[in-house]
Amino acid sequence: MTIRIAIGGLKKEVTERVTKEIGGDKVSVIVTSDFEAAKKIKSGQADYYFGACNSGGGAALSVPIGILGYSNCATVAKAGGKPKAEDIEKLVAGGKIAFGMAVESIEAAVPMLLHSLFKKHNLE
Amino acid sequence: MDDTLLERLDILVTSGQITDQIRRYVLQKATSFASEHGIELTEGNAGSFITHFAMACARIGRGEPVVEIPASVQEVADRHLDLVEVARTMFPFDASTITGAEVGFITMYLCVLLGRES
Secondary structure, three states: OOEEEEEEEOOHHHHHHHHHHHHHHHEEEEEOOHHHHHHHHHOOOOOEEEEEEOOOOOOOOHHHHHHHOHHHEEEEEOOOOOOOHHHHHHHHHOOOOEEEEEHHHHHHHHHHHHHHHHHHOOOO | OOHHHHHHHHHHHHOOOOOHHHHHHHHHHHHHHHHHOOOOOOHHHHHHHHHHHHHHHHHHHOOOOOOOOOHHHHHHHHHOHHHHHHHHOOOOOOHHHOOHHHHHHHHHHHHHHOOOOO
């Protein structure tokens, strides 16, 4: 199985690089906008969304929330905060499919997200 | 203005994240700024800005402004103090309710729109 990840928001190139470095052949990456990414998930063309914004306060995730619903989305790191692996694991296990983060947390949050996704999908 | 930008705002209204009043205000302010500076608002140059601006208006209106700002964004704002003053007047709220972080984020987006920063 390959996990299909749609990447949107700001600093997409950083999110893409980290996702590919950590994910290797376990992931396929689609780099697009938050808007198109959410639509791809809704139509079954992607499995998960990773998106970053400067504040982590909603802009990276607000359009996906509008398209996919609050219950499917979660912010994993706000500006000034640090992502926590155990929290991310709970969110992934709980069925969240769209994840927002502050740009400064991309390098820390994306590996945590991927490891949680690999665990969930038995790809470790 | 790209239809996608309008669709973004419609989605935020429909999902209850912003009010129609904010939608109209953001459209008016963004269009006015773009017109003043001879910029065409597209999904590419303004998608993130429009979404951020709308959500910022909503959270400031709720009394929940962001207070943390990454150093990299603050550095951009510090390089463009003229736009800091413009950003401060973008919000439909009393200046005392708007944090430096919220002003800094908008400043950065205005810089990008004007091509001053990438």
